[in-house]
Amino acid sequence: MHITIIGAGYVGLVTGACFSEFGVFVTCVDKDKNKVESLNQSVIPFYEPGLEELVKRNVRQGRLKFTTDIGEAVEESLVIFIAVGTPPRGDGSADLIYVDEVAKEIANHIKSYKVIVTKSTVPVGTGERIRKIISQHLREEIDFDIVSNPEFLREGAAIEDFMRPNRIVIGAKSQQAAAIMRDLYKPLYLIETPFVITNIETAELIKYASNSFLAAKISFINEMANLCEKVGADVNVVAKGMGLDGRIGSKFLHAGPGFGGSCFPKDTRALLKIASDNNIELGIVNAAVKANERQIMTVSEKIKSALNDVKGKTIAILGLSFKPNTDDIREAPAVSIIQNLLNAGANIKTYDPVAMDNAKAVLPQITYCSDAYEACEDADAVVILTEWNQFRNLELAKLMKILKQPYFFDLRNIYDPQKMKETGFKYYSVGRSL
Ligand code: UDX
Numbered sequence: 001m002h003i004t005i006i007g008a009g010y011v012g013l014v015t016g017a018c019f020s021e022f023g024v025f026v027t028c029v030d031k032d033k034n035k036v037e038s039l040n041q042s043v044i045p046f047y048e049p050g051l052e053e054l055v056k057r058n059v060r061q062g063r064l065k066f067t068t069d070i071g072e073a074v075e076e077s078l079v080i081f082i083a084v085g086t087p088p089r090g091d092g093s094a095d096l097i098y099v100d101e102v103a104k105e106i107a108n109h110i111k112s113y114k115v116i117v118t119k120s121t122v123p124v125g126t127g128e129r130i131r132k133i134i135s136q137h138l139r140e141e142i143d144f145d146i147v148s149n150p151e152f153l154r155e156g157a158a159i160e161d162f163m164r165p166n167r168i169v170i171g172a173k174s175q176q177a178a179a180i181m182r183d184l185y186k187p188l189y190l191i192e193t194p195f196v197i198t199n200i201e202t203a204e205l206i207k208y209a210s211n212s213f214l215a216a217k218i219s220f221i222n223e224m225a226n227l228c229e230k231v232g233a234d235v236n237v238v239a240k241g242m243g244l245d246g247r248i249g250s251k252f253l254h255a256g257p258g259f260g261g262s263c264f265p266k267d268t269r270a271l272l273k274i275a276s277d278n279n280i281e282l283g284i285v286n287a288a289v290k291a292n293e294r295q296i297m298t299v300s301e302k303i304k305s306a307l308n309d310v311k312g313k314t315i316a317i318l319g320l321s322f323k324p325n326t327d328d329i330r331e332a333p334a335v336s337i338i339q340n341l342l343n344a345g346a347n348i349k350t351y352d353p354v355a356m357d358n359a360k361a362v363l364p365q366i367t368y369c370s371d372a373y374e375a376c377e378d379a380d381a382v383v384i385l386t387e388w389n390q391f392r393n394l395e396l397a398k399l400m401k402i403l404k405q406p407y408f409f410d411l412r413n414i415y416d417p418q419k420m421k422e423t424g425f426k427y428y429s430v431g432r433s434l
């Protein structure tokens, strides 16, 4: 089978590379000419473990190619995935300008039956919107179907999540389109991956509901962490005790500085907008968003009050990406926390294994270092914001020597409070009183 993926970003590129690994012939279309050229050289424009090798192998074997020419790609494909960005607008709604543009371009080029699939996270009702746009712009009466096939890829684990998904969700009106999608996903079908086949609106909502629930879980444990600090409890043990209940599950109960990334913040806000457009109150999702905004402020205040006053003080920030194994700093808590500390007069030195180039565009005024120890040299405090593995075993004795003051803010709870105290640090974490 031959498919087209429109939008070679995180979602589109991983989806295209993984399908080509299944033996599908994939053409990835992107309007960004430079991106297309570097991808045809198998140069990946962002960090995603394993992706470069996957792209290289499938480009070499002729199953994966990149182009800016949407016409040729659409003509030779039976299935066309829309994986362009759906950035949030000021009011929280997802901006569908790129989706609309791509729908018109598809309409201008289809000459035979096609299945058009929304892979990007799109508001409920977007399938119908795309159907109308294509019908209006078709040059002749051509049969086509719309399918919603939302992605559940986690950055840093996207290939794993594609190859071994918990489920495949397919929203389709026509049996024929659903059958074609089953055929496309046959390799996963054979390993008994559960399929949820439903209507388009339901499939569109499953994605928002899943991400919003995960975000609510994180906000729940972050609020529990704040209470733990007051009552002398340990949030990690609370999370363990909760998670052993099969109905709760242990995942996504790690307290921290709040959730970031290009999905949870965007998808929760978009879902709230969809709800308010339909006069429905989603109090729990709203509370999760507000709790997340509070959490970022809470941890910033924790640093400022512990140091008494950060004005003129040097703070070493370890980790800028919104989570490990990605260079993505979109809505990363680190960006807000650093801006907060800069506003209070602090000097910031930082190190992140892969996200510093992206951060320089947003935070040009801070000092970027070549490793964690250079960042900590002469600093009044060290703050761990992203739990990269290389920050889990810092040489503590060396840190004690090079820090000007022994303040250690472990905002991802990766160190043992007792041990840190014994080493002589003024140690702070999230939800664990010493
Ligand atoms: C984003 C969101 O992060 C994700 O939650 C949503 O499901 C899909 O949109 P992502 O892959 O991260 O996914 O988007 P982005 O990294 O912005 O890549 C979008 C790509 O589409 C870019 O390469 C852009 O050049 C390309 N594009 C955009 C087109 O080719 N044509 C367009 O009209 C618009």
Ligand code: UDX
Pocket (backbone or CB within 6 Å): 151, 152, 153, 154, 155, 156, 211, 214, 218, 251, 252, 253, 254, 255, 256, 257, 258, 259, 260, 261, 262, 263, 264, 322, 323
């Ligand atoms: C998420 C969803 O997991 C994925 O299914 C969806 O397709 C896209 O959005 P992603 O945004 O890449 O994936 O990151 P994820 O691993 O979910 O983490 C999101 C944020 O929550 C990160 O900032 C992370 O640090 C934070 N987080 C996650 C916590 O603070 N605590 C946790 O226990 C888990």
